[in-house]
Amino acid sequence: MACSNGGGTCLSGCYKEDDNKKHEEEAAANGVVPNPKGNSHEGDACIKCKSNQNIAATSPTVAIGGDAARFCADCFRSNLFGKFRFAVTSNAMISPSDKVLLAFSGGPSSRVALQFVHEIQSKAQKNFDASKDRALPVFGVGVAFVDESAIYPVPSHEFNDAIEDMKLILSNLTPPRKEFHVVPIESIYSLDSGNVKDRLKGFVNAIADATGKEDLLMHLRMSLLQKIALENGYTKLMLGSCTSRLACHVIAAAVKGQGYSLAADIQYVDARWKIPVMLPLRDCLSQELDMLCRIDGLKTMKVFDIPHSGINGLVSSFVKLLQEENPSRECTIMRTAGKLTPFHFNRIPESEDLNARLTSQKRRKKFNLKPIESLPQESFCPICNSPTNEYDLKSLSNVENIQSTAETFGAICCSSCQFQILPKEPSAMEEFYSLLPQLITARAKDGDHCNQRFLWEQIQDCLLSDSEDET
Structure with a gap:
């Protein structure tokens, strides 16, 4: 609202308020958070360059992650x-x-x-x-x-x-x-x-x-x-x-x-x-x-x-x-x-x-x-390539009793993929396995070798050496 000062010079700051509001609207349209304290106060200076010269309508300050710190656009x-x-x-x-x-x-x-x-x-x-x-x-x-x-x-x-x-x-x-x-x-x-x-x-x-x-x-x-x-x-x-x-x-x-x-x-x-x-x-x-x-x-x-x-x-x-x-x-x-x-x-x-x-x-x-x-060799899930823990690897001892290739593939996957991705029905699992990309099946073969090495390391202390066998 314009004032009615007859002298033609406004001292109330009413025009300044309109201009500030306009600058804030332009800044918001550009996705920039303006400094709510105003640009004329000394505390509004950018905390990095320690200057408020860059803090203007064309380059307002920016709030970083909700912190109290403020940066000008260049320092941001x-x-x-x-x-x-x-x-x-x-x-x-x-x-x-x-x-x-x-x-x-x-x-x-x-x-x-x-x-x-x-x-x-x-x-x-x-x-x-x-x-x-x-x-x-x-x-x-x-x-x-x-x-x-x-x-x-x-x-x-x-x-x-x-x-x-x-x-x-x-x-x-x-x-x-x-x-x-x-x-x-x-x-x-x-x-x-x-x-x-x-x-x-x-x-x-x-x-x-x-x-x-x-x-x-x-x-x-x-x-x-x-x-x-x-x-x-x-x-x-x-x-x-x-x-x-x-x-x-x-x-x-x-x-x-x-x-x-x-x-x-x-x-x-x-x-x-x-x-x-x-x-x-x-x-x-x-x-x-x-x-x-x-x-x-x-x-x-x-x-x-x-x-x-x-x-x-x-x-x-x-x-x-x-x-x-x-x-x-x-x-x-x-x-x-x-x-x-x-x-x-x-x-x-x-x-x-x-x-x-x-x-x-x-x-x-x-x-x-x-x-x-x-460092020790890691074993990975063939689907998500996540490293598998010892609990998942120890469950592989039952793989030898599985006849189906699809079931073997499912057994070497991580528990999360088994629950979220793999079908539960054997027939559906067979179809799922037949549609696997070659990149995933190749990872499964590489992972199977790592799993076999892990199982061998787990049981080698229980195996007899050649000299002990002869004795």
């Missing part, structure tokens, strides 16, 4: 990138000779991961161009998108538009060039498997449990990403899993009885796979990543935005409610789960490259880590 971005870079360097995730494959869904997490790994690569390229000897090469980056339209149909024009947007995002990035792989999820089967789409649908529909069906698709997606990486010469696989997503996984894994293998899933590095998996956004909240996309204008798209179902859906809603009540809940869940002891494969294996090997040796000495060769 620098803070997130610092978390990403520290995770990469402190865990020796990327060496100059690597070729990294980024799993890209089009959402904020994978979009930020793409932007950050591109910036690290660009800096490495500038250092390479400026150096005289050019001793260290620049690591490569590729992007993979898994097409799940065989399971979750989407209109063809929407899918094609999303793919074109992804190609445009990659083409707009400065060199080095990044390869783009669009792979349908049914290619998890070999080409000689007949109608692979129908086979995949039959395989998924053989699972009655909604949670098991959703988990199986997640396991197939990971197996397919491994296949893409192996076939195209990639040495590392990077995922955009963040604190928010991992916090949901912690609760869901506890509910599903996956407590033993939980520590393996939430670390920065997971080298149980042939291509080691990296989680450089492990310490970033989904709200932070979404906000950064809005501030920097990073385009995102939702191709297969399917809501979670079953246990996963309940846990997702539960954690979301906790986060709304207390913005630090997701971080608290991760800090609690982080106290679990990691497995020996939760680090990058030593490379033949001299520089990478020296870095790995320094890290092993710093953190007092034992060489992987001196």
Whole structure:
């Protein structure tokens, strides 16, 4: 409301209130949380740069995870990138000779991961161009998108538009060039498997449990990403899993009885796979990543935005409610789960490259880590690739009495997959086994050898040696 000051100069601040309200509305539309104390007070200065010059209508302060701390938009971005870079360097995730494959869904997490790994690569390229000897090469980056339209149909024009947007995002990035792989999820089967789409649908529909069906698709997606990486010469696989997503996984894994293998899933590095998996956004909240996309204008798209179902859906809603009540809940869940002891494969294996090997040796000495060769062999579930505990392995003593190959396969799976995914009826189990992709059956054969070694170690103390037998 305008005042009626006849002198033409308003001293009441009524216009200023209207302008402030307008700036707040613009900031909210951009997904940025403005400082409620106002921009003119000294206490509103960014806690990192100690200056309020950047705190304006075009660059308001940003609240981080519900903390009292405030950052200007520039420092907010620098803070997130610092978390990403520290995770990469402190865990020796990327060496100059690597070729990294980024799993890209089009959402904020994978979009930020793409932007950050591109910036690290660009800096490495500038250092390479400026150096005289050019001793260290620049690591490569590729992007993979898994097409799940065989399971979750989407209109063809929407899918094609999303793919074109992804190609445009990659083409707009400065060199080095990044390869783009669009792979349908049914290619998890070999080409000689007949109608692979129908086979995949039959395989998924053989699972009655909604949670098991959703988990199986997640396991197939990971197996397919491994296949893409192996076939195209990639040495590392990077995922955009963040604190928010991992916090949901912690609760869901506890509910599903996956407590033993939980520590393996939430670390920065997971080298149980042939291509080691990296989680450089492990310490970033989904709200932070979404906000950064809005501030920097990073385009995102939702191709297969399917809501979670079953246990996963309940846990997702539960954690979301906790986060709304207390913005630090997701971080608290991760800090609690982080106290679990990691497995020996939760680090990058030593490379033949001299520089990478020296870095790995320094890290092993710093953190007092034992060489992987001196650690015991793990056994893994052929479906989810989770490490199995001694209780599950000891139950394998009954496998010799099982005649069916399908029943043998079910016996070497972890207890969670047996309950959530595997059919209970023998005939249904036979059909399920016949539809398994070759990648999973191959893992089952490799795991069977490990299980046999474990059983041999358990009974060798009870066996007679040749000399004792002769006596």
